[in-house]
Amino acid sequence: MAREKIIIEDINITLERKNIKNMYLRVLPPNGEVKVSAPLFVSDKDIIDFVRLRKEWIMSKQKLILENKIQSPLKYADGEKHMLWAKEYTLKLVSKNDLKEALVDWENKIIYLPVPSRSKRETREKQLYELYRKELKRAIPPVLEKCVKIVGQRPSEVKVRNMKNWGNCRLQDRRVTLNLKLAKKDPECLEYVMIHELCHLIEFNHGKKFKRLMDIYCPNWKEIKKRLNE
Numbered sequence: 001m002a003r004e005k006i007i008i009e010d011i012n013i014t015l016e017r018k019n020i021k022n023m024y025l026r027v028l029p030p031n032g033e034v035k036v037s038a039p040l041f042v043s044d045k046d047i048i049d050f051v052r053l054r055k056e057w058i059m060s061k062q063k064l065i066l067e068n069k070i071q072s073p074l075k076y077a078d079g080e081k082h083m084l085w086a087k088e089y090t091l092k093l094v095s096k097n098d099l100k101e102a103l104v105d106w107e108n109k110i111i112y113l114p115v116p117s118r119s120k121r122e123t124r125e126k127q128l129y130e131l132y133r134k135e136l137k138r139a140i141p142p143v144l145e146k147c148v149k150i151v152g153q154r155p156s157e158v159k160v161r162n163m164k165n166w167g168n169c170r171l172q173d174r175r176v177t178l179n180l181k182l183a184k185k186d187p188e189c190l191e192y193v194m195i196h197e198l199c200h201l202i203e204f205n206h207g208k209k210f211k212r213l214m215d216i217y218c219p220n221w222k223e224i225k226k227r228l229n230e
């Protein structure tokens with residue numbers, strides 16, 4: 001069996017030639033590596049054509065794999081992809097001396113994270129979480145007003161925290177707390193969680209009555225909930 005690295009149409013490929021009848025192509029996690037297994041008698045041109053025909057499929061498969069990778073343990077390393085308002089951004093680590101707080105280049109989809117030299121993973125994560133918090137605090141006021149109008153209930157305040165659940169509503173003082181990671185999701189998810197928590201000001205548990213309220217105030221809540229927990 002002969003193994004070689006080749007590039008076809010800008011795609012890095014590991015090619016294996018062995019005693020088989022058909023050509024096979026696989027895109028593998030965790031990095032979207034492309035492996036082609038080819039029979040010994042197949043020409044280079046046939047292999048190139050084979051890959052070329054499947055280029056779009058390969059790229060969509062790689063994208064899926066890399067998107068899943070976002071959920072695996074994050075390092076917050078330079079070049080790593082992170083979500084902000086449901087769009088993918090590339091992390092760029094910069095010196096703390098050059099930048100006071102995280103900065104977003106919306107056009108080029110870059111998040112600049114100020115970190116000390118030889119920073120720890122936790123430090124970098126904290127910096128990104130601070131950005132999420134800031135983004136959420138900016139996004140909340142108009143969403144809150146909209147949802148208060150829809151549900152007819154106003155919380156005493158809305159807090160933003162890093163927490164396990166997407167949101168929480170404390171009945172004693174009508175305080176709503178939202179997960180800062182909502183800044184990773186699309187804005188509709190924020191609206192859905194807000195409506196959900198405001199509905200708790202009417203109905204405490206998640207029973208039939210609660211679901212009926214959600215159906216009225218956020219008709220496509222089931223679809224949004226699915227997206228939120230993807």
Ligand SMILES: [Zn+2]
Nearest residue numbers: 196197200206
């Ligand atoms: Zn709830």
